[in-house]
Amino acid sequence: MSIRLLRSSSHHQCYRPRYQAFSTTTRWRWHTSELDGEKMKSLKVHRDRLMKDIHHTAQWGTGERWGKASAETGMSRLALSDADKSARDWFVKTTEELGCKTTVDAMGNIFAVRPGQKDGPPIYAGSHLDTQPTGGRYDGVLGVTAAIEMLRVLNDNWVETEYPVGVVNWTNEEGARFPISMVSSGVWSGSIPLDHAHNLKEVGSGTATMKSELERIGYLGSTPASHEAIPMAAHFELHIEQGPILESERHKIGIVQxxxxxxxxTIHVKGQDCHTGTTPFNVRSDALLTAAKMILQSHRAATKHGALASxxxxxxxxxxxxxxxxxxxxxxxxxxxxDKTLDALEQDLRDDFxxxxxxxxxxxxxxxxxxxxPCTVSWSTDSISSATTFHSDCISCVEAAAKVIFxxxxxxxxxxxxxxxGHDSVYTSKVCPTSMIFVPSKGGVSHNPREFTSEEDCTLGAQVLVGSVVECDRRRVRG
Amino acid sequence: MSIRLLRSSSHHQCYRPRYQAFSTTTRWRWHTSELDGEKMKSLKVHRDRLMKDIHHTAQWGTGERWGKASAETGMSRLALSDADKSARDWFVKTTEELGCKTTVDAMGNIFAVRPGQKDGPPIYAGSHLDTQPTGGRYDGVLGVTAAIEMLRVLNDNWVETEYPVGVVNWTNEEGARFPISMVSSGVWSGSIPLDHAHNLKEVGSGTATMKSELERIGYLGSTPASHEAIPMAAHFELHIEQGPILESERHKIGIVQxxxxxxxxTIHVKGQDCHTGTTPFNVRSDALLTAAKMILQSHRAATKHGALASxxxxxxxxxxxxxxxxxxxxxxxxxxxxDKTLDALEQDLRDDFxxxxxxxxxxxxxxxxxxxxPCTVSWSTDSISSATTFHSDCISCVEAAAKVIFxxxxxxxxxxxxxxxGHDSVYTSKVCPTSMIFVPSKGGVSHNPREFTSEEDCTLGAQVLVGSVVECDRRRVRG
Structure with a gap:
């Protein structure tokens, strides 16, 4: 691992692993530092085991049926619901059985850590187990189950990592039940105040808050939701693309930068109501025709800047x-x-509009x-999110892992x-080296029961995830 | 009057005036056939008398106040309401006091006829006294009050017309309470079945029908609502333009052709929902961007054809x-x-869309x-109304009347x-020679409390109306 990565995590001095039993009683065949290209290739993800986890956990919060096969239903597992509690219980039980120690923080984020040869902040893989109310089986779930598969692959091959590795399940990534997306990685990273998150009310007519629901299902942890209390050396997230690019361009893996x-x-165009029959074009202030031109022009200007406008x-x-x-x-x-591209696009559009x-x-x-x-036009800003740039060292680990496979x-x-x-990796990247791995989404469809990624692609993604974490661990020693 | 006009009314042989008293007991100074240009000029509309009628009748159904002056309120006189009954009672009383015989038909249309030297179908002036729920003081009202002013001007000047002249108040022109516009001139002209009109329910949650409300306010006449039972030799309608053209081009009178x-x-564009962040432009089926292009193109194609699209x-x-x-x-x-312009425009738009x-x-x-x-596009037709061409003889009378003034x-x-x-004149033109006179609408505003036409312009419009009817009567004799 490069100096930059080590430096990024070097301030987490409060980290003290509270368990050593697993690593001291096991006779390991390999340390990651000894894994060359051929040996890396032997760390095989088991497709059927991975797919079984994906479809097994779908029993908690099964959604709308869209096909006849048993797995052809969507998901409806809102954060901190009873279904989410069941999935969390499975997560804790499964990771502990695989040799991990689990910690739950004050936002219900669950951190499962597998010890390494040395102490230090773990490298994490993970994502989220909550879904949209009419979501699919892969969004978030793939990233968590693939990280659990990583634990199995390491165990199967008697690999001891140099430093601990972990699996994380973030709470309420979707923002579908409590209306801030990625809220719990946001609190963990220091970007969102804990109280604000705890007091979020569920959408709709209910009165539950995040805190009351964390308490109710038994996942209000005593550990602070903080990257200082629970540091990460790095964060890798496998996720479905949720767009059509990989599929349409026949790629298998997206190396996310x-x-x-x-x-x-919100753009507000004001003109003047008038009668469609009695008012000639030259004396109309037609707010809709004007808006139609603006919508078309926003598309043109975004094309010019290599950006998107919708x-x-x-x-x-x-x-x-x-x-x-x-x-x-x-x-x-x-x-x-x-951000500078958006600056330029926004300025062009303000001028054009x-x-x-x-x-x-x-x-x-x-x-x-x-x-x-003329009409008048006014702009109001509803939301701004700056660009996130992932860590070049993490990206490099993903590239290396892909190279081993392809x-x-x-x-x-x-x-x-x-x-x-957006993904939880946006917030983790603010405090630790982070990158993501994408796999193709059929037809680009997501947030829909028909969301689908093939077994082959899920497996390839998990394989790249395992390789990335191992490579990252190897580089931490090589320095 | 030309041969065409005479021929147009020659089939109304069932017409038999049922009153003669007024014309046989009065010593007339002029017959219309004797009125040359100078004498025509002396038939002066009284501005204050006309404006008094407009604002006096606004007491029945006074609408929203928009200014401080007493006349600065809108109107809310829905058809066959109590307010409409009061305005109708005033209409009947006023026209009868001016020497007319009134007839109410089965749609509540009121025909007030002033006898002429000879019998025959009368030449009518008129419009409607009902308004929009948030309407103004001039739409419809100007045409009726100016026609009553015509009666006064003829009386003031001891003019006996060659044939009878009349004033008509059509029922529910606005279609605001009973949801077909111009419905009662439609029945009278044979274009809309009586039963269909009688059974129209009021909009909103009420249960009243046109027939029940006609009965309730005492305006369900025993005379058939039919151009055969109540023939017209011609129909002239003075109306506010309801658009901005006359004002913006500084004209005083519109001679309506x-x-x-x-x-x-209704155009239905179907594409595919997708995520604004994950879906590149080249794989989107963006139904709104497509619709925006269609709206812009409809405007361009209408411009090319000298038509309107909205x-x-x-x-x-x-x-x-x-x-x-x-x-x-x-x-x-x-x-x-x-119509042929619309045929071409519609075909272009179907191709373009x-x-x-x-x-x-x-x-x-x-x-x-x-x-x-691609997206898909489908069209459904909600309403079609063919072009109406007014009668060249009536248009010529309006031109002559304007020439006397200007x-x-x-x-x-x-x-x-x-x-x-649309106006009641659309339906009258199907069975008798018809034309209309427009006066400027301030800012093109109509169907709004602020609808406004200056006293000068109301008076000029009424003056052209009087001149048109007299000219039409003169020509009937000259042949």
Whole structure:
């Protein structure tokens, strides 16, 4: 491991492993420092064992059926529900049986640690076991079950790591029940205050809070939810892509460089209601036609900057077939890998929208049309998330792990990419070296019962995860 | 009057005036056939008397106040309400005091007829006394009160017309309470079955029907609602423009040639929901971006055809900031003076929308953007109304009346135009020679408490109405 990675974790001096039994009573065949390319290849993930965990845990919070096969149902395992408690109980029991010591923090995050040859902050693999209310079987679950499979592979092969390795299950990543996504890795990383998270009320008409539900299901841990109390040397997260890129470009593994920045705005266009039959184009202030031009222009400008721009909500007034709308609001979601790209895109759009509202032409939008009277446009900012850049050392471990599997075909079968969606790795990356591994999502579908990743791809992803953690552990010693 | 006009009314042989008293006991100074240009000019509308009628009748159904002056309130006089009954009672009393005989038909239409020198179908002026729930003081009301002012002007000047002249108040023109606009002129003209109209239920939660309300307020007449039972030699309607053209082009009078054709469609664009962060542009089927292109293209194509295209309603699913909508429906209202123009526009739009949905370029819409995957598009037809062309003889009478007032400035102060909105004259024109006179609407605002037309413009409009009816009567004799 490079100096940077060691330095990143060197301040976690409060870490003192409270267990040694497993590592001192076992005769190990290998230390990770002894694993060369051939030996790395022998650390095989068992496809059937991995898939069994995925589908076995789906019994807790089974969702909508979409096909006839037994595994063709979605998931509905909201955070801290009874179903989530059952999945957590399975997680604790399973990891402990595999030789781990588990710790639950004040946000219900569960950390299962397998001892290494030396003490020190563990390298973690993990994700989350909660799902969307109409979610699928892979989002989050794959990352946790693959990390558990990693424990089995290490045990099968009598591998003792240099330092401890762990598996983490983060609480309420989806933000579907308690309305902040990634809230518990956010608290752990110091980005979100504990009280604020504890007091989050469940969505809908219920009165439960995160804290009351943590208590109710017995997962309000006594350990502080803090990266200082529970340090990580590194965090690796295997996840489904939730988009169509890998599948459409026939790659098997996404080597994730970071998470896109995004900014959410509400754009308000005000014109003047008027009669569709009696008002010529040249004297209309048509707020919807103006908004239509802005939506098209946002797409063009995002194309120019290699970014994304999307409108998912549009409302208008008064809403009558024979009245030209005088008032339109629409959402604008812009995303790019780098903050400076978003800065430039946002500035272009502010300029363009002002021109469009003033009835001036932008890039031929007024060509063949009739210029009308001006509208006004105003922006309000709903959310801003800066770009996340993952740690080059962790990315390098993922690359090395992929190379072991794919050899000469690595370039063809892997793709360096940026995550479009947020993940717990966004918060872990703020306090420890982090990176992610993506596997293809069929049709790019996610947050839907039909979310699907093939057994082959789940297995390949888990294999890269195991390889990445082992490689990272090896490099910690090589320095 | 030309041969055409005479022929148009010659089949109304069932017409037999049932009153003669007024015309046989009065010593008239003028017959209309004797009125030359100078004498025509002396038939002066009294501005204050006209405005008094407009504001006096506003006591029945006074609407929202928008200014401090006494007349600065809107109107809320729904058809067949108690307020409408009061306005009708005033109409009957006033026209009878001015020497008319009144007839109420089975739709509550009120026909007030002033005898002429000879018998025959009367030439009518009129409009409607019902208003929108949040309407103004001029829509409909101006046309009725100006027609009553016409009676006064004829009486003041001891004018006996060659044939009878009448004033008509049509029932439920707005369609605001009983949901078919112009329904009672529709029945009278034979275009809408009486039973269908009688059974119309009031909008909202009430249970009243047109027939029950006609009975309740005492305006269910015994005379058939039919142009055969109550024939018209011609129908002239003075109305506010309800649009901004006359004001913005500084004309005083619109000489209306007909009423636009219109067609209403609902356009349904189906794509695929996807995540705004994880889905690149090239694999999106973005139903909203596609709809935005269609809305812009409808505007361009309408410009090309000298027509109008408007979208007043747009709904989308699922409606989340970070989900690209997979389902969009929007209304499309297209209008043109001629049906064949609408035929061509509709065909162009069907072709264009199919291309846009297929992700192909139309007129540079895809320039600077990223072509995505196809969507599907389907059309459903909500309403079709053919173009109405008014009678050239009636139009000619309006032109002559304007010439008497404006002289050399006629061309500057008048504008031949097409009505963007429907009026009772659409139905009367199907069975008798018809035309309309428009006066400016301040800011083009209508169906709003702030609807406003200046006293000067109301008076000029009434003056043209009086002149048109007298000219029409003169021409009936000249043949």
């Amino acid at each position: 970071g998470v896109q920045a995004y900014r959410w705005f 409108t998912g909500i549009l409302t208008l007034k008064p809403g009558s077939t024979n009245t030209v709308p005088g008032d339109v609001k629409f959402s604008l979601d812009i995303r790019a890998a780098a 002002a021109l469009i509202a003033s009835a001036s032409d932008v890039a031929g939008l007024n060509t063949h049309g009739t210029p009308g009277l 050899g000469d075909e690595t370039e063809k079968l892997t793709k360096t990419m940026t995550s479009g969606a | 007909g009423v636009q054709a219109y067609r209403w469609f 979208t007043g309603i747009l709904t989308l699913k699922p409606g989340s900031t970070n989900t690209v909508p997979g389902d969009v429906k929007f209304s499309l209202d297209i209008r043109a003076a001629a 199919a291309l846009i949905a297929s992700a192909s370029d139309v007129a540079g819409l895809n320039t600077h953007g990223t072509p995505g995957l 002289g050399d400035e006629t061309e500057k102060l008048t504008k031949t135009m097409t009505s963007g909105a």
